[in-house]
Amino acid sequence: MIDVGTILGLVLLVCALLAIAQRRLAAGDDAFVKAIASELPQTQCAQCGYPGCRPYAEALVGGAAIDLCPPGGEATVQKLAELLPHNPRASAGLATSPAMVARIDEARCIGCYLCIEACPVDAIVGAPKYMHTVLRDACTGCELCLPPCPVDCIVMERP
Amino acid sequence: MIARYLRPMQSRWCVEPGDVVRCGALLGSGRVRTHAAFTGTVASIDDERLELDVAGTEQIPSLDPLDVHSSRATVLERIEHAGIVGLGGGGFPTHLKLAEALRRGVDKLVINAVECEPGVHCDAALCEQFEPEIVQGIEALQHLLDAEVHITQGAATCPSRQAWQTHTLNADTPAGAERQLCRSIFGITLAADERPVHHGIVVVNVGTAHAIARALQGWPLISRMVTVAGENRWLAIGTPISSLLEGSSFRVGGRLSGQTVGGDAPIGKTTNAVEPAPASRNAQPCINCAACDVICPEDLPVAQLARLPRGNVEAAQRLAADRCIECGLCTPVCPSHIDVLTILRQHRHDVRHATTQRQAAAAAGNRFEAREQRRAVQSALREARRQERLQRRQRNG
Numbered sequence: 001m002i003d004v005g006t007i008l009g010l011v012l013l014v015c016a017l018l019a020i021a022q023r024r025l026a027a028g029d030d031a032f033v034k035a036i037a038s039e040l041p042q043t044q045c046a047q048c049g050y051p052g053c054r055p056y057a058e059a060l061v062g063g064a065a066i067d068l069c070p071p072g073g074e075a076t077v078q079k080l081a082e083l084l085p086h087n088p089r090a091s092a093g094l095a096t097s098p099a100m101v102a103r104i105d106e107a108r109c110i111g112c113y114l115c116i117e118a119c120p121v122d123a124i125v126g127a128p129k130y131m132h133t134v135l136r137d138a139c140t141g142c143e144l145c146l147p148p149c150p151v152d153c154i155v156m157e158r159p
Numbered sequence: 160m161i162a163r164y165l166r167p168m169q170s171r172w173c174v175e176p177g178d179v180v181r182c183g184a185l186l187g188s189g190r191v192r193t194h195a196a197f198t199g200t201v202a203s204i205d206d207e208r209l210e211l212d213v214a215g216t217e218q219i220p221s222l223d224p225l226d227v228h229s230s231r232a233t234v235l236e237r238i239e240h241a242g243i244v245g246l247g248g249g250g251f252p253t254h255l256k257l258a259e260a261l262r263r264g265v266d267k268l269v270i271n272a273v274e275c276e277p278g279v280h281c282d283a284a285l286c287e288q289f290e291p292e293i294v295q296g297i298e299a300l301q302h303l304l305d306a307e308v309h310i311t312q313g314a315a316t317c318p319s320r321q322a323w324q325t326h327t328l329n330a331d332t333p334a335g336a337e338r339q340l341c342r343s344i345f346g347i348t349l350a351a352d353e354r355p356v357h358h359g360i361v362v363v364n365v366g367t368a369h370a371i372a373r374a375l376q377g378w379p380l381i382s383r384m385v386t387v388a389g390e391n392r393w394l395a396i397g398t399p400i401s402s403l404l405e406g407s408s409f410r411v412g413g414r415l416s417g418q419t420v421g422g423d424a425p426i427g428k429t430t431n432a433v434e435p436a437p438a439s440r441n442a443q444p445c446i447n448c449a450a451c452d453v454i455c456p457e458d459l460p461v462a463q464l465a466r467l468p469r470g471n472v473e474a475a476q477r478l479a480a481d482r483c484i485e486c487g488l489c490t491p492v493c494p495s496h497i498d499v500l501t502i503l504r505q506h507r508h509d510v511r512h513a514t515t516q517r518q519a520a521a522a523a524g525n526r527f528e529a530r531e532q533r534r535a536v537q538s539a540l541r542e543a544r545r546q547e548r549l550q551r552r553q554r555n556g
């Protein structure tokens with residue numbers, strides 16, 4: 001008969017192994033998240049329902065649907081399907097739109113700072129009560145600056 | 160007559176339909192400025208182009224004259240305000256090129272008057288007719304960059320001074336391309352991702368030097384020399400090609416690297432030559448003769464690239480499609496009449512586009528992470544201050 005001590009010993013051993021394995025796998029996960037994030041377009045637009053591209057990459061490792069990224073479009077879905085063959089698709093097709101950048105109509109800007117707070121990639125420069133402007137090269141076209149603007153002075157246009 | 164202007168990348172129109180503009184007025188600003196070369200009314204504007212209903216063709220300088228020996232910043236600003244781009248065909252904004260050259264430091268200024276493509280000899284006419292301006296432009300560049308001047312020329316004779324070194328080259332295509340110039344003049348072979356500026360060299364087309372001299376005299380870039388079916392003419396930018404030549408489609412550029420455009424295309428800033436479009440030839444399947452591989456001056460696997468379906472960007476990148484200099488030698492040597500250059504151009508464009516997108520995405524990702532960290536630190540600080548206040552209040556009673 002196996003005594004209680006042996007069982008306890010085995011349980012402890014398995015727990016220790018699991019703890020080590022988890023730490024190892026977590027390190028691997030981090031690299032995997034990075035690999036997935038590098039396939040995402042980094043617009044940080046949150047259209048996927050997660051607050052940025054890295055958070056979506058983390059959710060993808062946890063099994064989220066692979067077709068939630070409109071800026072990435074079908075090309076990104078293909079790449080993600082290769083990396084994550086077991087993740088589901090949420091719908092049949094994914095609508096994509098052409099790349100746009102934001103522009104602030106500087107004459108109408110009141111310097112409220114709300115768009116600067118909203119921009120996920122620090123692409124808007126300015127200070128409270130001073131005119132703001134969008135750095136076109138840095139803008140990812142996420143449109144997150146549009147809703148907070150109280151005077152609707154931000155327009156999206158082709159780069 | 161309707162003059163047309165194409166919107167340069169990262170620029171936007173700054174007039175409205177119905178606006179009456181004088182010659183030299185600013186039509187678009189941003190990375191590159193666009194000026195009206197005519198007096199007239201803005202007829203229509205869309206994302207790609209602006210149409211100007213021309214009322215008068217008389218040209219007047221719209222900027223104040225500037226002394227050649229003004230400060231570097233003033234001269235650079237004037238070059239930007241005149242909307243000058245590389246007139247040799249590249250079309251890269253000259254103020255950005257020179258600013259990078261100043262930032263990195265250059266010791267050699269190459270004035271490129273090697274016209275190496277059949278069907279283009281606008282620079283030769285420019286050298287003949289505008290010697291004082293060209294010399295003034297080169298002196299302005301020399302003053303700006305503080306570099307030794309190298310004049311390179313082919314069949315034409317470029318204006319020169321004793322202190323400048325003149326190199327006369329055998330002007331076979333692609334002798335005038337800047338990578339080839341670096342090799343033939345200085346013996347420097349540029350790596351795939353290098354440009355002349357990485358070796359302290361800046362190459363400026365002679366037409367660009369002339370445009371810089373005119374900008375200092377007060378002229379924005381609103382005219383240029385163009386070879387129209389073999390004849391050199393000084394033309395206003397925006398002139399419809401259909402007013403110069405008969406036909407419904409035209410070839411813009413030289414006989415090797417030119418591109419066919421539609422009947423409503425205008426003379427642009429980089430248009431060095433126009434001709435009636437050649438008759439299209441029926442392409443046959445590739446017979447693997449490798450004539451294109453042999454002739455390619457950049458030693459690219461041209462035949463493989465020509466067979467590669469468009470859209471396979473990763474494969475195109477592996478085959479170094481972005482190193483194509485678009486000289487166009489591969490098309491005429493093809494016995495199957497395949498338009499190899501057009502295919503290579505598409506691959507090159509796709510690869511470059513994908514590369515810039517990848518770099519921009521990585522930068523955006525880094526900025527996002529930096530912002531997240533910054534916000535975490537800020538909220539931790541706020542929380543700490545709140546706790547401190549709370550404790551102080553409890554102590555005080």
